[in-house]
Amino acid sequence: MYNQIAEIYAACFPEKKRPWNANDFQELKNSGCEIIASQNSFVVWRVTGPEAEIISIGVLPDVRRTGTASALMQLMENDAKKNGAKTIFLEVDEANFPAISLYSKCGFSNIGTRPHYYENGNNAIIMSKDI
Ligand SMILES: CC(C)(COP(=O)(O)OP(=O)(O)OC[C@H]1O[C@@H](n2cnc3c(N)ncnc32)[C@H](O)[C@@H]1OP(=O)(O)O)[C@@H](O)C(=O)NCCC(=O)NCCS
Structure with a gap:
């Protein structure tokens, strides 16, 4: 099962x-993360007390812009809420316009930056959503 998710991850x-x-x-998974995956997408998140964190999300290029990531975000949010989370956090590369657009559409707001966070030297934007 995780082989297929790894293939999707590499393509994303x-x-x-x-x-x-x-x-x-x-x-x-062993460290307590939740993972949902389909044939062409995955999302990984963790709930720790009142906080949830999106670790990663990806959709294969062929099926993007069909609402897949939005649906995964909703599933993740429902689970986080059920498990007691009050706020969801995530980090995203400042240059990743599709992902920033997705998160904004899902109700996340920019709350800060982590300078030079990524291996390409880009800053991370920190975003959060109260649920
Ligand atoms: C970011 C990503 C997960 C979005 O997946 P998706 O299934 O295409 O997203 P959705 O179809 O649910 O899009 C929801 C909204 O996000 C925004 N959006 C998504 N991709 C966009 C793009 N390329 N350009 C502009 N807006 C975009 C739009 O507002 C879109 O709504 P609309 O199609 O009604 O206009 C996908 O592009 C991906 O896997 N990227 C590579 C991996 C990655 O960067 N992951 C995030 C790391 S933090």
């Missing part, structure tokens, strides 16, 4: 020098 993040592999996803 072609710029990563070492994309997460099946073991990485297994370890995320």
